[in-house]
Amino acid sequence: LTVAPPAQEGAFAAALAQLGQPDENAARWAREHHERLTKPPGSLGVLEALGAQLAAIAGTSPPPLPAPGAIAVFAGDHGVAAGGVTAWPQEVTAQMLANIAGGGAAINVLARAASASVTVIDVGVATGPAAIPGVVGRRVRAGTANLADGPAMTTSDARRALDVGAEVAADLVAQGAGALVTGDMGIANTTPAAALVAAFTGRPCATVTGRGTGVDDAMLATKVALVERAVARLPRDADPLAVLATVGGLEHAAIAGFIVGGAAAGVPVVVDGVIALSGLLAAAALAPSIVGFCIAGHRSPEPGASAALDHLGLRPVLDLGMRLGEGTGACLALPVIEAAARLLREMATFDAAGVAQLPR
Amino acid sequence: LTVAPPAQEGAFAAALAQLGQPDENAARWAREHHERLTKPPGSLGVLEALGAQLAAIAGTSPPPLPAPGAIAVFAGDHGVAAGGVTAWPQEVTAQMLANIAGGGAAINVLARAASASVTVIDVGVATGPAAIPGVVGRRVRAGTANLADGPAMTTSDARRALDVGAEVAADLVAQGAGALVTGDMGIANTTPAAALVAAFTGRPCATVTGRGTGVDDAMLATKVALVERAVARLPRDADPLAVLATVGGLEHAAIAGFIVGGAAAGVPVVVDGVIALSGLLAAAALAPSIVGFCIAGHRSPEPGASAALDHLGLRPVLDLGMRLGEGTGACLALPVIEAAARLLREMATFDAAGVAQLPR
Numbered sequence: 096l097t098v099a100p101p102a103q104e105g106a107f108a109a110a111l112a113q114l115g116q117p118d119e120n121a122a123r124w125a126r127e128h129h130e131r132l133t134k135p136p137g138s139l140g141v142l143e144a145l146g147a148q149l150a151a152i153a154g155t156s157p158p159p160l161p162a163p164g165a166i167a168v169f170a171g172d173h174g175v176a177a178g179g180v181t182a183w184p185q186e187v188t189a190q191m192l193a194n195i196a197g198g199g200a201a202i203n204v205l206a207r208a209a210s211a212s213v214t215v216i217d218v219g220v221a222t223g224p225a226a227i228p229g230v231v232g233r234r235v236r237a238g239t240a241n242l243a244d245g246p247a248m249t250t251s252d253a254r255r256a257l258d259v260g261a262e263v264a265a266d267l268v269a270q271g272a273g274a275l276v277t278g279d280m281g282i283a284n285t286t287p288a289a290a291l292v293a294a295f296t297g298r299p300c301a302t303v304t305g306r307g308t309g310v311d312d313a314m315l316a317t318k319v320a321l322v323e324r325a326v327a328r329l330p331r332d333a334d335p336l337a338v339l340a341t342v343g344g345l346e347h348a349a350i351a352g353f354i355v356g357g358a359a360a361g362v363p364v365v366v367d368g369v370i371a372l373s374g375l376l377a378a379a380a381l382a383p384s385i386v387g388f389c390i391a392g393h394r395s396p397e398p399g400a401s402a403a404l405d406h407l408g409l410r411p412v413l414d415l416g417m418r419l420g421e422g423t424g425a426c427l428a429l430p431v432i433e434a435a436a437r438l439l440r441e442m443a444t445f446d447a448a449g450v451a452q453l454p455r
Numbered sequence: 456l457t458v459a460p461p462a463q464e465g466a467f468a469a470a471l472a473q474l475g476q477p478d479e480n481a482a483r484w485a486r487e488h489h490e491r492l493t494k495p496p497g498s499l500g501v502l503e504a505l506g507a508q509l510a511a512i513a514g515t516s517p518p519p520l521p522a523p524g525a526i527a528v529f530a531g532d533h534g535v536a537a538g539g540v541t542a543w544p545q546e547v548t549a550q551m552l553a554n555i556a557g558g559g560a561a562i563n564v565l566a567r568a569a570s571a572s573v574t575v576i577d578v579g580v581a582t583g584p585a586a587i588p589g590v591v592g593r594r595v596r597a598g599t600a601n602l603a604d605g606p607a608m609t610t611s612d613a614r615r616a617l618d619v620g621a622e623v624a625a626d627l628v629a630q631g632a633g634a635l636v637t638g639d640m641g642i643a644n645t646t647p648a649a650a651l652v653a654a655f656t657g658r659p660c661a662t663v664t665g666r667g668t669g670v671d672d673a674m675l676a677t678k679v680a681l682v683e684r685a686v687a688r689l690p691r692d693a694d695p696l697a698v699l700a701t702v703g704g705l706e707h708a709a710i711a712g713f714i715v716g717g718a719a720a721g722v723p724v725v726v727d728g729v730i731a732l733s734g735l736l737a738a739a740a741l742a743p744s745i746v747g748f749c750i751a752g753h754r755s756p757e758p759g760a761s762a763a764l765d766h767l768g769l770r771p772v773l774d775l776g777m778r779l780g781e782g783t784g785a786c787l788a789l790p791v792i793e794a795a796a797r798l799l800r801e802m803a804t805f806d807a808a809g810v811a812q813l814p815r
Contacts, residue, residue, distance in 0.1 A: 119457055122522045132561075133551065133554050133559060133560055133561075134560075134561050134779050135668030135669055135778070135779065136669070138668055138777065138778050138779035138780075139561065139774025139777055139779055139783070140756075140775045140777040140778065141775040141776050141777075142775060142777065142787075147518075165775040182813055182814065183811070183813060184702055184811050186811060187810060187811050190808070190809060190811060191810055193808075193809070194493050194803055194808040194810055196809070197803070199493060199801075199802060199803025199807070199808050200493055200494075200802065200803065200808075201492075201493075201494050201499065201798060201802055204794070204797050204798050204802055205794055205797075205798075206795050207797075208790065208793065209790070209803075218667040256533075292732065296794050308495030308498055309495055309496070309813050314751060396500075412775070413773070413791070414774060415500045415501040415502060415772070415791070416500025416501050417498065417500040417501075418495070418498050418500065419494050419495065419498035419499055419501065420498075423499070427502075427790075427791060427794055430568065430569070430787075430791075431773070431775070431790075433568065434565055434568050434787055435562070437564050437565075437567075437568050438561060438564050438565075441559075441563075441564045441567075442559060442560065442561055442564055443557070443559025443560065444553055447559070448550070448557070448559050448560075449550060449553070449554075449593070450547060450550040450551055451543070451544050451546060451547050451550060451756040452544065453542055453543060453669050
């Protein structure tokens with residue numbers, strides 16, 4: 096008789112136990128150094144705040160370059176796809192995984208431009224071959240159940256997906272990643288994302304449910320109704336893991352684990368759009384200090400994304416109307432985030448350059 | 456007796472004569488190609504519009520990479536600096552030129568990160584050595600006169616500065632630049648920028664005059680009053696060149712020439728903050744088609760920047776609260792702009808990748 100170890104001893108629990116706090120002293124050193132650099136005080140705007148955050152995450156100023164970036168694209172399918180919430184056939188999840196593994200998707204192009212790696216992880220795809228070449232097979236189950244009719248998955252499934260995410264994060268950092276980037280692929284995955292955002296922020300479902308990609312007015316009404324049904328089933332005192340299992344998705348849970356894993360390893364985690372933010376909400380409900388390790392890469396036009404950003408107190412780096420997923424918005428932010436570290440590392444000080452400073 | 460050739464025969468006039476229109480067919484080809492790429496239609500947001508604009512500028516789709524970038528930092532001084540509109544000593548202009556030439560300024564750090572070159576051009580510095588090592592000496596005059604008391608310069612000075620800008624643009628493109636980036640350095644140069652924005656947009660001076668770097672409430676009131684005095688002196692029917700000469704600055708005029716020179720050479724011109732935008736307003740008043748060759752790199756918090764962006768119908772790529780100048784905001788946008796071209800060049804189509812398309 097073999098007994099599986101209790102889930103509390105998995106990679107996610109280990110990451111939670113290892114998780115520290117961003118170092119406020121290092122952030123202060125970075126802010127003080129910015130005052131000495133040859134520019135008007137504060138004139139680098141958000142780059143100065145990012146530089147201080149990178150210093151806090153690394154525990155040193157100037158911070159190391161948050162490079163190379165490593166993008167993990169977690170893929171899953173969703174029972175709710177059968178409920179009329181998406182215009183795309185479910186087969187597209189597996190087809191797009193093969194496209195990403197083959198280097199032809201948007202995330203591949205953006206990752207190459209940013210000298211970042213792309214790792215694709217099947218955490219719950221429902222169609223196509225069991226093993227796709229170039230895809231890391233960590234399927235917890237072949238898609239979730241329809242969250243409109245009952246729990247999307249068991250809490251044990253959700254724990255396993257959290258573990259997969261935390262393990263991938265630890266592996267990528269061990270291989271030398273200086274920043275982690277969340278990515279996702281899954282037809283219909285904005286539906287569980289909306290449900291998670293509603294559950295964790297307390298906002299009405301109709302205000303956080305969006306059109307995803309290719310949803311018309313009638314489909315949106317259906318989508319809102321299904322999200323409302325799912326969220327209404329949650330007990331008022333549901334713990335974060337129960338919420339994730341009941342109305343979430345496998346890639347959402349894996350991303351939550353990935354974020355905690357990256358934070359525990361002390362690297363910045365660049366978070367993409369509404370899928371990633373819904374995972375971050377779950378992770379932050381379990382461990383609030385992880386938010387300090389996260390940088391919102393961009394503002395997705397999905398209403399749930401802005402609701403999550405507000406709730407978490409995050410200001411996105413980019414706002415370019417991107418709603419593709421795969422980690423594209425977060426990946427595109429990498430050069431800006433790297434620049435924030437480079438400025439602290441490379442700019443001359445007033446003293447060294449012989450430039451007159453503002454009178455105090 | 457030698458007679459100077461009429462200014463109409465200078466580099467700026469030549470660029471104006473050579474200036475074409477962006478190619479709307481190429482833009483349409485790019486938009487059509489985006490519909491075939493493996494992503495939901497429109498899901499790359501602003502990157503799709505940028506890709507179409509790059510195609511229109513190059514006259515072909517997919518467009519060439521807008522790389523390498525070449526930043527030209529035009530430097531000048533301003534008589535109005537003596538009027539209590541800035542907290543910085545005028546010597547800082549020359550000191551910062553040496554810093555940029557030495558590689559220690561913010562623009563150097565950002566340019567290295569973007570694999571872009573930095574060229575520094577003295578078009579009107581008033582203090583320091585006549586020749587600074589590493590700085591291209593094209594001084595039209597040693598700073599402008601105080602625009603609050605009379606014309607900042609003659610129209611002949613302004614023409615010469617326009618020529619310098621157009622020549623620098625042509626040289627950089629001849630040396631292989633795939634995109635030009637406007638940069639500036641000049642203590643007090645947000646004052647003439649505000650006057651130019653007020654003159655070209657027709658907005659009240661008080662609404663387009665900002666704090667620049669390090670201006671307190673009293674200084675801001677002085678600055679608004681001086682800008683109002685300068686703009687009030689303009690005749691109602693002043694032509695764009697007269698406006699530039701009367702209330703502008705040498706680097707503002709050089710940037711106007713640089714933008715027209717880049718557009719005439721058929722490369723995208725990435726425009727920085729309020730100094731560059733005020734130059735672009737002057738250039739667009741002379742040749743409206745140049746706006747189609749320009750990409751607003753970022754939104755500066757200076758109120759004149761947003762007024763100019765609105766007037767020109769430009770949507771900035773970044774909005775990071777940067778107000779440093781030197782071309783820093785525009786340079787930081789280069790990777791995003793390059794990504795727009797890469798996506799059109801490298802992404803797989805639905806057919807090639809075997810991914811199901813949205814039903815039409």
